[in-house]
Amino acid sequence: MYEIPVIPGDGIGPEIINEGKKVIESAAATENFNVEWKEYPYGAEHYLETGETLPESALKELSQYDAIYMGSVGDPRVEPGVLEKGILLKLRFYFDQYVNLRPVKLLPGVECPLREPGNIDFTVIRENTEDFYVGVGGRAKKGKTKNTLEIERKLYNLKFDLDIESDSDEIAYQLGVISEEGAKRVTKYAFDHAQKRKDDRVTAVDKANVLSDIYGFWRQKIEEISEEYPEIEHEFNYVDAATMWFVKNPEWYQTIVTPNMFGDIITDLGAMIQGGLGLAPGGNINPEGTSMFEPIHGSAPKHAGENKVNPIATIWAGALLLDHLGEQKAKKRIVKAISQVLEEGKIKTYDLGGNASTTKMGDAIAERVKNV
Amino acid sequence: MYEIPVIPGDGIGPEIINEGKKVIESAAATENFNVEWKEYPYGAEHYLETGETLPESALKELSQYDAIYMGSVGDPRVEPGVLEKGILLKLRFYFDQYVNLRPVKLLPGVECPLREPGNIDFTVIRENTEDFYVGVGGRAKKGKTKNTLEIERKLYNLKFDLDIESDSDEIAYQLGVISEEGAKRVTKYAFDHAQKRKDDRVTAVDKANVLSDIYGFWRQKIEEISEEYPEIEHEFNYVDAATMWFVKNPEWYQTIVTPNMFGDIITDLGAMIQGGLGLAPGGNINPEGTSMFEPIHGSAPKHAGENKVNPIATIWAGALLLDHLGEQKAKKRIVKAISQVLEEGKIKTYDLGGNASTTKMGDAIAERVKNV
Numbered sequence: 001m002y003e004i005p006v007i008p009g010d011g012i013g014p015e016i017i018n019e020g021k022k023v024i025e026s027a028a029a030t031e032n033f034n035v036e037w038k039e040y041p042y043g044a045e046h047y048l049e050t051g052e053t054l055p056e057s058a059l060k061e062l063s064q065y066d067a068i069y070m071g072s073v074g075d076p077r078v079e080p081g082v083l084e085k086g087i088l089l090k091l092r093f094y095f096d097q098y099v100n101l102r103p104v105k106l107l108p109g110v111e112c113p114l115r116e117p118g119n120i121d122f123t124v125i126r127e128n129t130e131d132f133y134v135g136v137g138g139r140a141k142k143g144k145t146k147n148t149l150e151i152e153r154k155l156y157n158l159k160f161d162l163d164i165e166s167d168s169d170e171i172a173y174q175l176g177v178i179s180e181e182g183a184k185r186v187t188k189y190a191f192d193h194a195q196k197r198k199d200d201r202v203t204a205v206d207k208a209n210v211l212s213d214i215y216g217f218w219r220q221k222i223e224e225i226s227e228e229y230p231e232i233e234h235e236f237n238y239v240d241a242a243t244m245w246f247v248k249n250p251e252w253y254q255t256i257v258t259p260n261m262f263g264d265i266i267t268d269l270g271a272m273i274q275g276g277l278g279l280a281p282g283g284n285i286n287p288e289g290t291s292m293f294e295p296i297h298g299s300a301p302k303h304a305g306e307n308k309v310n311p312i313a314t315i316w317a318g319a320l321l322l323d324h325l326g327e328q329k330a331k332k333r334i335v336k337a338i339s340q341v342l343e344e345g346k347i348k349t350y351d352l353g354g355n356a357s358t359t360k361m362g363d364a365i366a367e368r369v370k371n372v
Numbered sequence: 373m374y375e376i377p378v379i380p381g382d383g384i385g386p387e388i389i390n391e392g393k394k395v396i397e398s399a400a401a402t403e404n405f406n407v408e409w410k411e412y413p414y415g416a417e418h419y420l421e422t423g424e425t426l427p428e429s430a431l432k433e434l435s436q437y438d439a440i441y442m443g444s445v446g447d448p449r450v451e452p453g454v455l456e457k458g459i460l461l462k463l464r465f466y467f468d469q470y471v472n473l474r475p476v477k478l479l480p481g482v483e484c485p486l487r488e489p490g491n492i493d494f495t496v497i498r499e500n501t502e503d504f505y506v507g508v509g510g511r512a513k514k515g516k517t518k519n520t521l522e523i524e525r526k527l528y529n530l531k532f533d534l535d536i537e538s539d540s541d542e543i544a545y546q547l548g549v550i551s552e553e554g555a556k557r558v559t560k561y562a563f564d565h566a567q568k569r570k571d572d573r574v575t576a577v578d579k580a581n582v583l584s585d586i587y588g589f590w591r592q593k594i595e596e597i598s599e600e601y602p603e604i605e606h607e608f609n610y611v612d613a614a615t616m617w618f619v620k621n622p623e624w625y626q627t628i629v630t631p632n633m634f635g636d637i638i639t640d641l642g643a644m645i646q647g648g649l650g651l652a653p654g655g656n657i658n659p660e661g662t663s664m665f666e667p668i669h670g671s672a673p674k675h676a677g678e679n680k681v682n683p684i685a686t687i688w689a690g691a692l693l694l695d696h697l698g699e700q701k702a703k704k705r706i707v708k709a710i711s712q713v714l715e716e717g718k719i720k721t722y723d724l725g726g727n728a729s730t731t732k733m734g735d736a737i738a739e740r741v742k743n744v
């Protein structure tokens with residue numbers, strides 16, 4: 001018996017989460033365990049009514065759980081960044097979900113936008129709490145500007161007292177930070193993941209030739225950790241080149257480890273080469289704490305209420321969630337059910353070239369889960 | 373009569389530059405102007421012999437010219453970053469080449485890695501002197517660390533005195549900077565470019581929802597400049613989403629303006645969707661100073677001396693150079709010649725699926741230039 005907190009969120013969030021819940025319930029019934037949901041109202045509506053994004057009290061409550069199931073946040077009525085930072089990034093940071101695990105797998109039956117996709121099947125392990133996502137920056141004007149910037153995280157407390165001398169009218173700046181422990185723990189996770197998958201290679205993606213301070217440090221930590229895994233090769237790619245290889249030669253990749261910002265970019269590209277955002281799930285994992293599972297797409301406000309979008313990313317995220325809870329059999333059922341329904345190609349949502357509804361796709365997978 | 377300084381550089385650099393010169397000479401002869409070359413030896417060999425990358429004296433000399441023709445730098449014997457920063461980025465920064473202009477055009481006859489490419493024909497205007505390329509960062513240890521970081525640029529002098537309090541073992545950080553003038557001038561260039569091309573839209577690519585300090589500022593400046601161009605629409609894309617659209621719907625784009633680092637990433641992806649790095653030219657432009665034209669690919673050391681790689685990116689960069697010098701007719705001749713040779717498909721280098729040599733491709737285009 002598991003109690004799972006759910007944040008359906010905005011736009012299409014509630015619709016896709018419904019299908020995710022449906023499929024998880026079906027898998028649970030088949031594998032003989034129980035799931036109960038605890039719904040949380042956070043998102044645009046709640047913010048517009050109360051001014052709060054995700055209050056401390058809710059975070060405290062959520063911290064009792066192993067895994068949160070999340071739809072998507074973002075709403076045109078709210079300034080960009082507010083809900084993303086106040087809810088999505090807040091969960092990642094508060095719970096120190098330092099691994100953002102994003103499988104990139106082209107399933108059978110899915111049309112790939114690449115002419116010759118080959119066998120696309122890799123995992124991006126994106127660092128999820130540091131880098132340019134620390135949210136520290138500011139502005140300075142001609143003359144002297146003083147600024148104090150603070151970051152408070154599980155892993156460190158940092159205070160930057162900046163004393164800026166500028167002869168320019170106005171500048172804006174942004175700081176990225178990577179800590180030793182931050183780089184090491186996610187790299188360790190990536191090598192462990194590669195080991196479990198029997199991969200022979202980990203590719204680290206960065207831009208150490210230009211952003212040498214931060215990513216030179218990152219590379220050093222990767223080198224250090226790699227020594228603990230002599231049987232797994234590792235290599236370094238520059239992020240610009242990696243985006244090319246995603247298109248040209250994606251079958252090369254097995255396990256990728258990358259800092260937060262580049263991870264954000266290459267996993268959207270990864271989603272596209274696996275057939276689109278409608279198919280791309282993500283896990284935000286703290287192996288010792290509270291994790292969170294979500295589709296990697298946004299809230300698609302223009303399709304809200306249309307019962308139209310593809311729920312597979314969310315359903316797949318649900319499978320990752322069950323895996324995280326230790327329900328490997330249920331996870332496998334769901335992934336197999338998704339694969340089979342896609343391969344048969346009878347039920348297709350609009351992004352896959354069909355006109356099946358969100359619900360219809362969810363129903364089909366929930367049903368299939370029982371007999372795979 | 374033009375005197376043009378040339379830096380062939382490393383790896384395949386000398387081979388591709390030879391073809392570029394050949395084609396420029398052919399276009400010059402046909403259009404009745406003269407070109408003389410002034411060769412500079414900078415690159416790995418020179419660095420290994422003398423320890424200098426690009427000395428101040430050379431920069432002074434180069435500053436007398438309107439346009440430099442560049443091959444590529446980078447060599448496995450030299451630590452990554454040294455030549456890139458010491459030569460390539462040095463030229464961009466020293467000469468304040470604030471526009472990195474990168475056309476992304478799928479030419480007829482070129483096989484695109486995308487299944488349904490549509491009409492790919494847009495320009496990325498990448499800011500080329502600021503953002504995370506300012507090269508400012510460092511490390512800090514537990515306790516108190518003091519650091520002074522300075523940036524000296526045409527546009528501004530900045531001094532950051534950092535006083536860092538940390539409770540983490542070790543961290544590394546990196547700073548990005550965008551100045552008001554820096555954002556405005558490149559945006560103006562992008563809108564002017566859109567106007568010239570009769571585009572109806574400029575797309576600005578950033579990540580303002582997360583790196584809000586630096587890119588919130590960037591967006592403001594874009595909004596301000598856009599008011600001077602009421603007849604051109606503008607829109608904002610997040611960089612992660614942009615990489616998806618490059619694959620899914622590249623015909624949407626017309627003129628893109630983007631900060632340095634994201635520009636680096638999306639133009640490599642852009643090169644791939646236009647048929648590969650062998651076809652992608654770039655101009656590093658200071659409209660009032662010394663500009664530099666180059667292929668956007670690297671020095672491909674493993675192919676050095678093989679007379680194998682595709683010289684088209686470099687030849688096309690030569691066309692952009694002539695355009696910059698005011699030789700529009702010669703430029704058009706070269707671009708047409710490239711297009712025709714590609715469309716006929718009789719001469720193909722290995723990257724295009726053939727086995728023609730670098731020289732053969734160069735000869736064919738140089739010949740064609742005379743009769744287009």
Ligand SMILES: CC(C)[C@H](C(=O)O)[C@@H](O)C(=O)O
Pocket residue numbers: 084085088089264296581582612
């Ligand atoms: C919505 C946004 C803050 C988020 C990110 O940048 O991480 C999203 O793009 C993602 O990849 O989950």
Ligand SMILES: CC(C)[C@H](C(=O)O)[C@@H](O)C(=O)O
Pocket residue numbers: 209210240456457460461636668
């Ligand atoms: C070689 C490197 C420094 C350079 C860059 O990052 O700008 C290259 O990738 C480019 O795009 O011209």
